Structure formats: C-alpha cells, structure tokens
Amino acid sequence: MASNDSDARQRHWEKTRNLNTIVLILWAIFAIIIPYFASALNAFTFLGFPLGFYMCVQGSLIAFLVLIWGQNWRQDQIDDEFGLGD
Amino acid sequence: MTTTTQEGRRGRFLDNLGKVYALYTLGFVVFFFLMALLESMGASAQVIGIGFLLFTIAIYAVIGWLSRTAEVDAYYVAGREVPALYNGMATAADWMSGASFVAMAGGVYFGGYPYLGYIIGWTGGYVLVNSLLAPYLRKFGCYTVPDFVGTRYGGNTARLCAVIILVVASFTYVTAQINATGTIAAQTLGVPFEVGVWLGLIGIFICSMLGGMRGVTWTQVAQYIVLIIAYLVPIIWMSNRQDFGIIPHFSYGEALNRIAELEAQYGLNPAAQPIPGVSVLTTPMNAPEGKGWAMVSLAICMMAGTASLPHILMRYFTTPSVRSARRSVAWSLFFIFLLYFSAPALATLTKLQLLDPTLATSVIGKAFADVSNLEWVKHWSSVGMLAVQDQNGDGIVQLNEFFMRPDIVVLATPEIAGLPYVISGLVAAGGLAAAMSTADGLLLAIANALSHDLYYKMIDPQADTRRRLTVARILLLFIGVAAALIASLQLTGILGAVAWAFDFACSGLFFPLVLGVWWKRANAPGAIAGMIGGFVAGSLYLYLVFNKIIDPWMGIDDIRFGIIGMPVSLICMVVVSLATREPSKEIQEMVDEVRVPSGRTILAAGH
Numbered sequence: 052m053a054s055n056d057s058d059a060r061q062r063h064w065e066k067t068r069n070l071n072t073i074v075l076i077l078w079a080i081f082a083i084i085i086p087y088f089a090s091a092l093n094a095f096t097f098l099g100f101p102l103g104f105y106m107c108v109q110g111s112l113i114a115f116l117v118l119i120w121g122q123n124w125r126q127d128q129i130d131d132e133f134g135l136g137d
Numbered sequence: 138m139t140t141t142t143q144e145g146r147r148g149r150f151l152d153n154l155g156k157v158y159a160l161y162t163l164g165f166v167v168f169f170f171l172m173a174l175l176e177s178m179g180a181s182a183q184v185i186g187i188g189f190l191l192f193t194i195a196i197y198a199v200i201g202w203l204s205r206t207a208e209v210d211a212y213y214v215a216g217r218e219v220p221a222l223y224n225g226m227a228t229a230a231d232w233m234s235g236a237s238f239v240a241m242a243g244g245v246y247f248g249g250y251p252y253l254g255y256i257i258g259w260t261g262g263y264v265l266v267n268s269l270l271a272p273y274l275r276k277f278g279c280y281t282v283p284d285f286v287g288t289r290y291g292g293n294t295a296r297l298c299a300v301i302i303l304v305v306a307s308f309t310y311v312t313a314q315i316n317a318t319g320t321i322a323a324q325t326l327g328v329p330f331e332v333g334v335w336l337g338l339i340g341i342f343i344c345s346m347l348g349g350m351r352g353v354t355w356t357q358v359a360q361y362i363v364l365i366i367a368y369l370v371p372i373i374w375m376s377n378r379q380d381f382g383i384i385p386h387f388s389y390g391e392a393l394n395r396i397a398e399l400e401a402q403y404g405l406n407p408a409a410q411p412i413p414g415v416s417v418l419t420t421p422m423n424a425p426e427g428k429g430w431a432m433v434s435l436a437i438c439m440m441a442g443t444a445s446l447p448h449i450l451m452r453y454f455t456t457p458s459v460r461s462a463r464r465s466v467a468w469s470l471f472f473i474f475l476l477y478f479s480a481p482a483l484a485t486l487t488k489l490q491l492l493d494p495t496l497a498t499s500v501i502g503k504a505f506a507d508v509s510n511l512e513w514v515k516h517w518s519s520v521g522m523l524a525v526q527d528q529n530g531d532g533i534v535q536l537n538e539f540f541m542r543p544d545i546v547v548l549a550t551p552e553i554a555g556l557p558y559v560i561s562g563l564v565a566a567g568g569l570a571a572a573m574s575t576a577d578g579l580l581l582a583i584a585n586a587l588s589h590d591l592y593y594k595m596i597d598p599q600a601d602t603r604r605r606l607t608v609a610r611i612l613l614l615f616i617g618v619a620a621a622l623i624a625s626l627q628l629t630g631i632l633g634a635v636a637w638a639f640d641f642a643c644s645g646l647f648f649p650l651v652l653g654v655w656w657k658r659a660n661a662p663g664a665i666a667g668m669i670g671g672f673v674a675g676s677l678y679l680y681l682v683f684n685k686i687i688d689p690w691m692g693i694d695d696i697r698f699g700i701i702g703m704p705v706s707l708i709c710m711v712v713v714s715l716a717t718r719e720p721s722k723e724i725q726e727m728v729d730e731v732r733v734p735s736g737r738t739i740l741a742a743g744h
Contacts, residue, residue: 099390
C-alpha cells in the first residue's frame with residue numbers, strides 16, 4: 052500500500068512537471084520570443100493593427116490568460132486522477 | 138458570546154459577498170450620478186473632487202473597522218477563507234499600483250515600444266506565479282514569504298536574508314505609492330504635497346491597522362471596483378464622443394497608422410530649450426526596430442519580480458485550498474488584464490486627439506494664443522505639469538513646443554476630450570484607490586515579516602497572540618511613518634522606484650523561492666549564497682550605473698539590473714548547494730509533501 056502510494060505520488064509529480072514544462076515553453080514564446088521579434092511581425096496586419104504591436108498590447112496577454120486557465124484545468128484533472136486533489 | 142455573534146456575522150458576510158459588493162458598486166454608481174447632478178447645478182470642480190475622495194475613503198474606513206480582529210490567522214492570512222474570485226480582485230488592486238493606474242498609459246505615450254515591456258512583464262509574470270509558486274506556497278501554509286524560506290531551508294540566517302530583501306524591495310515600492318497618494322490628494326484637495334502625503338497615510342492605516350490582512354483584503358476588493366470603473370468609463374466615454382468606436386480596444390489599429398503618418402509629418406525633434414520636469418514627444422509610437430533586447434530585458438525583470446514580490450505571493454496564502462489558490466491567480470490576471478489592455482488604447486487615442494488636426498481637440502499646429510487659452514492647458518500649466526512655449530516664435534504650437542509630464546496623461550485625458558469634471562473626480566478616486574491598495578499590501582508585507590519572522594520566530598518565540606499582534610501593529614505604524622517621511626522628500630519619479638523594487642526582489646528571491654519547490658537538492662547554504670549573491674550583485678550594479686561610475690553594459694541600465702542579479706543568484710545557489718551536504722531527510726520529505734495538493738499544510742495554523 053505504502054509503495055503504491057509513493058508510486059502514485061511519483062507519477063503525479065511527473066505529470067505535473069511535464070505540464071509545467073509545456074506551460075513554460077509556451078510562456079517563453081509569448082513573453083520573450085514574440086515581443087523580441089515585434090519588428091518583423093509588424094509587416095503583417097491583424098484587425099487593422101500592425102501584428103507586432105498587437106501581440107505586445109493584447110495578443111500575448113490573452114495567451115497568458117489562456118495558459119493559466121488551461122494549466123489549472125489540466126492540473127485539476129491530474130490531481131483527481133491520482134486522488135490527490137484537495 | 139461575543140465571539141459567536143462575531144463569527145455568525147462573519148459567516149453571513151462570507152455567504153453574501155456577491156450581494157454586499159453588488160450593493161456597494163450600485164452605491165458608488167449612484168454617488169457618481171449624484172456628483173454629476175451637483176456639477177450640472179453649478180458645483181465647482183474642487184467640491185466634486187473632494188466629494189469623491191472623502192466618500193471613497195469613508196467606505197474603506199468602514200470596511201477596515203468592520204474587519205478588525207484579534208486572531209493571528211485572521212490578521213496574517215485573512216483566516217484563509219477568501220474565495221478565489223474575490224482574492225483575484227484583491228490581488229489585482231494589490232498589484233495595480235499608482236504606477237499602473239497613473240503612469241502606465243503616459244509611459245506608452247512617451248516611451249513607445251520599449252515601454253511595452255512593462256505591459257508584457259506585469260501580466261506574463263502571473264504565468265510564473267501560477268506554475269512555479271502560488272499553489273505550493275499555499276500548501277506550505279506559511280504566513281509570510283520569509284516563513285517559507287526559513288522553514289524550507291531551516292535556520293534563522295536564511296530567514297533573515299529573506300526578511301532583509303523583502304524589506305528593501307517593498308520599502309522602495311511603498312515610498313512610490315505614498316508619493317502617488319500624496320500627489321493625488323494634494324491636487325484634488327488643493328493642499329501642499331507634504332500634507333497630502335500624511336492624509337494618504339492616515340487612509341492607508343485605517344484600512345490595515347485593525348484588521349491586518351483581513352481588513353486589507355476586503356478594502357482591496359472595494360478599491361478594485363472603484364479603480365476599474367474609474368479607468369474604463371473615461372476611455373469608453375471618450376471613444377464614443379470622438380467616434381473611435383463603442384469599445385475602442387479592438388479598433389484602434391487605424392489610429393496607430395494615422396499617428397505614424399502625423400509623427401512623420403511633424404517630425405520628432407527634441408525641444409529647442411528643454412524645460413525641467415516636463416518633456417516633449419520624441420519616441421515614435423510603434424518603432425520596435427533594433428529595440429527588441431531593451432524591451433525583452435525589461436519584461437524579464439518585471440516577470441521574475443512579479444513572481445518574487447512578497448506582497449503578491451502572500452495574497453495566495455489567504456484562499457481556502459490549493460486549488461482555489463491556483464484559481465485565484467487566474468482571476469487575478471483576468472482583472473489585471475482589463476486595465477492593462479486598456480492602457481495602450483488610452484495612450485494611443487489621447488495622442489491622436491492632441492496630434493490630429495482634423496479633430497477639434499488637437500493642439501499641435503494650432504495658433505499659440507488659442508492653445509494657451511484652453512481651460513485644461515491653463516489648469517495643468519498652473520501646477521507645472523504642462524507647458525506650451527512658442528520657442529521658435531512662429532505663433533504656431535509645434536510638436537516639440539508642447540511639454541507634458543508623462544504621469545498626467547491618464548489624469549488629464551477627460552479634460553482634453555472635453556468630458557465633464559465629474560469624470561476627472563472619478564479618475565482621481567481611482568488613482569487614489571490604486572495607490573492606497575498597493576501601499577496597504579506592501580506595508581503589511583513588511584510589518585508582518587518583521588513581526589512574525591524577526592520578532593516572533595527569532596527574538597521572542599514565547600510571545601502570546603496579544604503581544605504578537607500588538608508588535609505587528611506598532612511596526613506597521615513606524616514603517617508607514619518612515620515611508621511617508623521618505624516619500625515627502627520626492628527622490629525619484631513614480632516609475633523609477635517601482636521598477637527598482639521588482640529588480641531587487643527578482644535578484645534576491647526568485648531562485649531561492651522557485652528552487653525551494655522545484656529542486657530538492659537545494660539546501661540552506663545554497664539559498665543563503667543565492668540570496669546574498671544575487672542581491673549584492675544587483676545592488677552593486679545599480680549603484681555603479683545609477684551614479685554613472687560605469688556605462689550600462691549591453692543596455693542594462695538602472696531599471697533592468699535584475700538581469701545582472703538573477704544569473705549571479707542562480708549560479709551561487711547551485712554551486713554552493715552542490716558543494717555542501719544535501720538537505721536532511723525530513724526536509725526532502727517536506728518538499729515531497731508540498732508537491733501534492735491534498736493533506737495538511739506543512740505549518741499548522743497559529744504557528
């Protein structure tokens with residue numbers, strides 16, 4: 052029982068860590084890479100905005116919101132799968 | 138007997154939060170229309186401004202009084218009973234300071250693309266808070282951030298290092314907030330700045346002294362409602378009046394292109410004779426070419442700083458569960474987003490109104506005599522925040538002859554657009570709410586760290602509840618007074634000091650906090666080395682660059698010194714951790730326990 056329990060915890064943490072890695076990669080894309088290349092993105096137009104500017108003032112912000120809500124939704128699933136939710 | 142009735146009343150309050158705050162919002166809207174009515178009956182601008190400030194502060198005071206408490210759990214973590222949605226609002230108010238409310242749109246107006254680093258940084262940081270820290274710190278069950286450092290790494294040295302960094306970062310930040318409170322109070326009430334500072338401080342104490350974290354939580358929710366109404370109403374009103382669209386946020390792309398044309402037409406030249414304290418527009422609105430690093434380096438410091446500033450992290454200690462802590466991070470970012478995606482719209486539309494000769498509100502290219510007779514130009518010139526000087530003597534206002542202090546863009550926009558004064562009163566109340574709520578959170582973070590970690594954990598562990606709370610309140614008083622004294626010296630602009638706070642926090646605390654959860658091998662000597670190394674390296678760099686002893690290296694100037702501090706902190710922490718013994722079995726098991734949401738907290742209530 053005890054070993055089962057610690058096994059479940061280990062797999063829970065593995066899944067949590069993998070989810071976090073994905074979230075942080077996406078975060079780096081929207082928070083660092085896209086703003087860095089705003090100049091190149093400005094060649095495109097989106098909703099009448101230069102795309103680079105749009106990403107810095109709205110696009111990335113919306114992406115952050117989706118990332119957090121998405122991660123929490125998935126993390127709740129992981130917690131429930133192993134019966135470790137609170 | 139008293140406790141049961143008090144608990145009963147609190148239970149009813151928590152069950153009816155929606156109703157209570159809906160009623161409050163309605164009351165505020167009714168008050169707004171009452172003021173509008175007074176204005177149409179001929180009340181002066183000053184009367185309306187005073188009305189707004191006194192009414193809102195009176196409400197905060199009532200909430201502060203009703204939330205008074207004598208329990209440690211309520212004082213430090215609001216009894217851990219704040220629902221996710223409301224904690225999200227409270228965090229948003231805690232987070233959005235005078236700088237976000239008053240200075241951000243002005244910064245975008247004058248600073249252009251590199252400045253957008255603040256917008257990305259102050260929202261993207263929440264992804265780090267949510268994924269790396271908030272749920273785990275909630276599971277830990279600590280009262281303060283140094284409480285986590287002290288327990289995770291063990292020993293008073295680590296705890297003390299965390300306390301010192303917390304105090305330096307938060308104190309830098311709080312002086313800027315008290316400064317902003319004083320500026321707004323002074324302008325609206327027509328009193329000297331020094332008097333405004335002390336009046337603002339009294340308002341801050343009313344919210345935080347009696348109820349601690351509980352009082353601050355419920356006033357911050359009220360302050361969020363005021364500040365978001367005060368930010369959005371003028372933008373939407375102005376936009377409809379000037380035909381920029383019903384909700385301008387999604388349709389101001391055209392305005393950007395028009396501004397780029399006008400900037401090219403007028404030319405962005407420095408002023409012939411600069412005027413101290415005010416500036417002319419020299420940076421194009423949307424020109425990111427070659428400035429990617431300037432923008433991203435700023436954003437990185439602000440994001441890591443967000444994830445290490447104790448007054449934000451401690452808000453997530455107040456939720457009932459780990460899951461609700463995560464959920465409240467999501468709500469926090471949503472409520473912050475509402476303001477942050479409006480600020481660039483406000484900056485763009487205000488700029489267009491001033492620049493575009495086809496709009497009635499424009500000043501550039503108009504006759505000098507007409508412009509200097511405009512009501513709002515006279516008003517802001519008289520307080521030295523605006524200047525129009527015909528420096529080339531052609532009788533026409535050129536773009537480089539129109540001087541403005543960046544901070545006033547938000548405050549002056551309603552007047553520029555010709556909105557009634559009641560809107561300006563509303564904006565003043567919103568700015569005050571933003572600055573006060575952040576100052577509350579910061580003062581409490583400092584006072585709690587000193588009273589809980591320094592006094593109770595290190596100096597007098599035998600102290601009883603009464604004594605602990607008395608010490609906490611006395612410290613709050615002293616720190617508030619010290620911050621107000623420094624604020625009245627007016628050392629830096631609102632934004633300079635705010636950015637420094639983030640850099641201090643991320644230099645010293647980011648890696649010790651994150652690795653405390655994510656790297657089991659991290660030990661006390663490593664954490665101490667990381668905190669001292671990062672903090673000292675960052676501060677030293679700030680000192681050298683700020684005093685012009687060295688030139689900024691790779692464009693890393695005084696508002697970006699976290700870029701220097703963080704890597705030093707990481708390297709020190711990893712190297713020293715690996716060179717010393719791994720943490721004890723108990724500590725490693727504690728880290729395992731923190732990583733699962735279920736089960737008891739590590740630290741018991743009342744610890």
